[in-house]
Amino acid sequence: MVSPRLSVWRWRSSSALTLSLIRCISSSTGLSQAREKLVLGCGSNVVDHIYNVKVIPKAGAKGFFSNPFKALEKMLIGGVTLNHLSWAAFAGVPTGLLALQGQDHLGRFIRSNLKKLGVSTQFIRADFRYSTAQCHVFIQEDGERSIVMAPTVTSMINAEAVREYFDEAIQEHAEMVTTEISQVPLSGVLALLESAR
Numbered sequence: 001m002v003s004p005r006l007s008v009w010r011w012r013s014s015s016a017l018t019l020s021l022i023r024c025i026s027s028s029t030g031l032s033q034a035r036e037k038l039v040l041g042c043g044s045n046v047v048d049h050i051y052n053v054k055v056i057p058k059a060g061a062k063g064f065f066s067n068p069f070k071a072l073e074k075m076l077i078g079g080v081t082l083n084h085l086s087w088a089a090f091a092g093v094p095t096g097l098l099a100l101q102g103q104d105h106l107g108r109f110i111r112s113n114l115k116k117l118g119v120s121t122q123f124i125r126a127d128f129r130y131s132t133a134q135c136h137v138f139i140q141e142d143g144e145r146s147i148v149m150a151p152t153v154t155s156m157i158n159a160e161a162v163r164e165y166f167d168e169a170i171q172e173h174a175e176m177v178t179t180e181i182s183q184v185p186l187s188g189v190l191a192l193l194e195s196a197r
Contacts, residue, residue, distance in 0.1 A: 037175035038120060039088055042098035042166060042192050043081030044154060044183045046133040047106045050074045053138050056146045066141065077113045078135070080180050089118040096120030096173065098166045098192075100153040106132035123169040133183065151183035159191035170195045 050073045057063030065071050077086075085095040097119055101107035103126045110132065111121045130153040139145045170177055170192070177196035181189050 036173070038094045038096045038173055039085065039176045039178065040096050040098050040123065040166075040170060040174045041081040041085045041178040042157065042162075042184060042188075043178070043180040044079030044133065044151070045077070045082040045097055045099050045101070045110060046079040046135050046149070046151075046154075047109055048076045048078040049134065049136045050076060051136065051138050053140050056138050056140050056144065075109065077110050079133070080182060081178060082110070082114075082119075084178060085119050086114075086117045094120070094175075096123050096169075098169060099124045100130055100157060100161065100165070101126045102130040102132040102153065103128045104132055106134055123166065123173075125165050149183075154183040155185065157184045157188040159187040162188050162191035162195065166192070167195050 051071060052066040052073050054064045054066055082097065085097055089095045095118075097114060101110060101124055107126050107130075111124060111126070114121050133152045133154045134150050136148045137145055138147075174196060177192055179189050179192045184192075
């Protein structure tokens with residue numbers, strides 16, 4: 001989950017909508033009575049590698065890290081879908097992530113942190129053939145940032161993958177399904193929404 005400092009830029013455009021959604025879901029009597037049902041989300045779930053830089057260099061230019069003795073400041077889990085699920089879980093809403101991830105150190109990092117946050121990892125398909133999505137986030141001293149993303153296996157969640165890996169979970173366990181079209185292909189988003197009907 002993003003740190004308070006990073007949550008400002010990450011949630012700038014969606015915080016009001018997210019908090020309204022969390023309040024609506026957590027006060028829903030249908031969800032509180034049927035605790036085995038979850039809000040399931042499928043979309044961006046990444047490891048963010050955070051770097052503080054003096055200034056983000058322009059193409060062809062050289063830049064410097066804020067600390068000349070340290071490049072990587074920290075690693076956090078993030079992504080639009082993962083963040084929404086984490087905040088909902090924090091508010092007491094049962095949530096779970098529908099995802100493909102690698103059996104690599106990044107996938108293990110996401111899954112262990114999701115468990116700590118109370119987000120179910122039951123529906124994550126982890127495989128040694130996959131590599132887990134990641135972002136490299138460069139934050140300059142005034143707070144502006146640039147992100148370089150590698151959506152990896154998340155970009156393979158097309159309609160066929162949804163039917164093969166997530167249809168049953170949605171039918172049996174979903175009270176609500178959330179998704180986004182940043183890293184999941186359109187065919188996958190449409191299949192998720194169709195399955196949730």
